[in-house]
Amino acid sequence: MSIQVNNLSKKYGQQLALDSISFSIPSGEVVGFLGPNGAGKSTTMKIITGYIPATSGDASVCGLDLVEQSLEVRKLVGYLPEHNPLYLDMYIAEYLLFAAGIAGVKNTKKALEMAIELTQLGPERNKKIGQLSKGYRQRVGLAQALIHDPKVLILDEPTSGLDPNQVVEIRNVIKNLGSEKTVLLSTHIMQEVEAMCNRVILINKGKIVADDSLEGLKNTSPTDSLETIFRNLTSHVGSI
Amino acid sequence: MWEVFKKEIRSFLGSFIAYIVMGVFLAITGLFMWIIKGNNVLDLGVASLQVMFNIAPYILIFLVSAITMRSLSEERRLGTIEILTTRPVSDLSILLGKYLAAVALIVFTLLPTLFYYYTIQQLADPLQGTDVGATMGSYFGLILLAASYASIGLFASSLTDNQIVSLIISMVLCFFWYGVLSLLGDIKALDAIGKSLEWFSLDFHYQSISRGVLDTRDVIYFFGFIATFLGATKMAFESRKW
Numbered sequence: 159m160s161i162q163v164n165n166l167s168k169k170y171g172q173q174l175a176l177d178s179i180s181f182s183i184p185s186g187e188v189v190g191f192l193g194p195n196g197a198g199k200s201t202t203m204k205i206i207t208g209y210i211p212a213t214s215g216d217a218s219v220c221g222l223d224l225v226e227q228s229l230e231v232r233k234l235v236g237y238l239p240e241h242n243p244l245y246l247d248m249y250i251a252e253y254l255l256f257a258a259g260i261a262g263v264k265n266t267k268k269a270l271e272m273a274i275e276l277t278q279l280g281p282e283r284n285k286k287i288g289q290l291s292k293g294y295r296q297r298v299g300l301a302q303a304l305i306h307d308p309k310v311l312i313l314d315e316p317t318s319g320l321d322p323n324q325v326v327e328i329r330n331v332i333k334n335l336g337s338e339k340t341v342l343l344s345t346h347i348m349q350e351v352e353a354m355c356n357r358v359i360l361i362n363k364g365k366i367v368a369d370d371s372l373e374g375l376k377n378t379s380p381t382d383s384l385e386t387i388f389r390n391l392t393s394h395v396g397s398i
Numbered sequence: 399m400w401e402v403f404k405k406e407i408r409s410f411l412g413s414f415i416a417y418i419v420m421g422v423f424l425a426i427t428g429l430f431m432w433i434i435k436g437n438n439v440l441d442l443g444v445a446s447l448q449v450m451f452n453i454a455p456y457i458l459i460f461l462v463s464a465i466t467m468r469s470l471s472e473e474r475r476l477g478t479i480e481i482l483t484t485r486p487v488s489d490l491s492i493l494l495g496k497y498l499a500a501v502a503l504i505v506f507t508l509l510p511t512l513f514y515y516y517t518i519q520q521l522a523d524p525l526q527g528t529d530v531g532a533t534m535g536s537y538f539g540l541i542l543l544a545a546s547y548a549s550i551g552l553f554a555s556s557l558t559d560n561q562i563v564s565l566i567i568s569m570v571l572c573f574f575w576y577g578v579l580s581l582l583g584d585i586k587a588l589d590a591i592g593k594s595l596e597w598f599s600l601d602f603h604y605q606s607i608s609r610g611v612l613d614t615r616d617v618i619y620f621f622g623f624i625a626t627f628l629g630a631t632k633m634a635f636e637s638r639k640w
Contacts, residue, residue: 207484211639232486243477247412259401260485302481 159221160185160310160340161206166215168201168364175201177364178215183357185220185309188336190351191344193361194392199344200240202361203312206342207237219310233262236303240314242296246288250279253287254301261306273301277331293324300331304339311335313343317350329353348384362392399487402495403502406469410503419461420507426457431514445522446529447515451536451608455576455601458504458544463568465503466551467561469496470635474559493552493631500548505541531610539607542620546600547572549627556634575623576600 161183168176176198183189191199204210206217208228217224219231245253254273258266274283277297282290287298296316303311316332317325333354335341345351351358351372358375360368368375368391379387410416427450431439437449473479482492515533522528547568554568555561576599582588583596596602600623603616 204480209480209484209638229486229488232484235484237481237484239477239480241477243479243481245409245476245478247409252408256401256405257481257485259404260482260487262486 163217167213169213179366185340188341188355189357190355197361198364203314234309236308236311238299238303238313242299244287250283257302258305263306269305273305277301311339311341367391399491399495403499406499423507445518459572462547463551463565466500467565470555471559471561471564501545504544535610536608539604543604546623549624553627553631556631
């Protein structure tokens with residue numbers, strides 16, 4: 159199993175953000191992590207990447223325990239946080255070389271070329287990150303996440319805020335990556351999942367409400383669109 | 399650790415902070431040493447850098463705080479802290495990388511003042527020369543003092559995602575540990591309590607090292623001070639895990 163999560167719970171103060179969720183993802187799968195805003199998607203991802211600890215439960219990546227072998231796990235995971243944080247005053251190559259170095263890559267130059275190739279950053283590679291369009295910034299974020307050739311990619315809303323063309327481009331990049339890596343990506347857009355994923359984990363109010371292949375989810379109510387299924391499974395939450 | 403260190407140094411050089419800090423430090427110390435009437439070297443006629451070593455702690459309160467104000471607060475504001483802390487490096491090595499980069503920049507800022515020392519050596523009475531021991535001691539003390547300021551600055555910057563708030567907290571804390579505590583020793587009414595509080599001030603140990611007599615107690619004090627503030631920084635930095 160690439161990612162194994164057992165009874166994971168997270169409390170922020172009194173508020174229960176994650177309520178004992180469990181799932182496992184075999185290697186090579188592209189999984190869409192779906193749910194309304196505030197459902198616990200980002201929290202789960204922050205726990206798996208080791209940014210924050212879980213309140214209870216445990217998780218492992220490629221058989222390595224998240225807490226006990228934290229540094230080992232981090233070598234295997236590439237992470238694109240929500241809102242794609244970047245140092246705007248750095249040059250692309252400068253930033254990616256730093257990302258490679260801090261990820262423990264030996265041959266940083268080679269890793270840089272590979273990441274630029276994969277994310278098709280070539281034409282813009284001599285620019286400062288602050289000068290880039292949102293779509294290209296997103297590619298830099300992706301390049302940062304995969305610069306150390308991780309086995310597992312965790313992408314938190316990788317296409318949010320992009321225009322339709324950019325969305326398609328980023329989706330293609332992720333789809334290509336999915337052929338050799340395990341990808342867990344979060345979104346609240348159904349088409350996203352249809353375009354990229356073979357499996358859906360639907361989460362609502364910190365609980366998993368559906369965990370199925372795309373086909374399986376469609377078959378639960380064949381007459382409805384995926385949008386409607388999503389709404390039915392999560393609608394009892396007050397909309398934001 | 400060195401990856402973070404290199405990145406910090408690059409960002410100092412790229413954002414002109416480094417040049418501003420060095421320029422301001424040299425300009426102010428230069429003014430006080432050679433130009434402003436009254437206490438300057440030529441008026442006093444004493445071949446020593448004492449004027450600089452008296453004024454430098456106050457200039458450094460501002461400059462060191464300016465160097466460190468963004469180091470952690472900016473990572474928090476941008477959200478890059480989430481990338482940094484999920485890479486295979488420990489939190490401690492991130493902090494040490496940032497801390498050592500700040501200290502390196504300060505040492506680099508002090509280097510050009512060796513030229514002042516050379517000048518004074520040339521001006522000095524050839525029979526008496528300059529007090530090499532006291533000068534070396536003062537430089538050593540000044541570096542330890544600035545390194546202590548840097549640990550305060552890093553701590554302040556771990557508390558907030560606002561650089562200005564970080565700058566002000568850092569300056570206040572530096573001034574407290576340098577200036578306020580040592581003044582307490584001068585208050586007659588406080589008597590022995592004031593004297594023992596004075597022992598905790600950075601100034602007390604800075605002055606002591608400046609005399610050119612290396613007392614291990616002073617060195618231990620400075621290293622303990624730095625370690626304490628770095629420890630506090632680590633706690634604040636890991637507050638997300640609470």
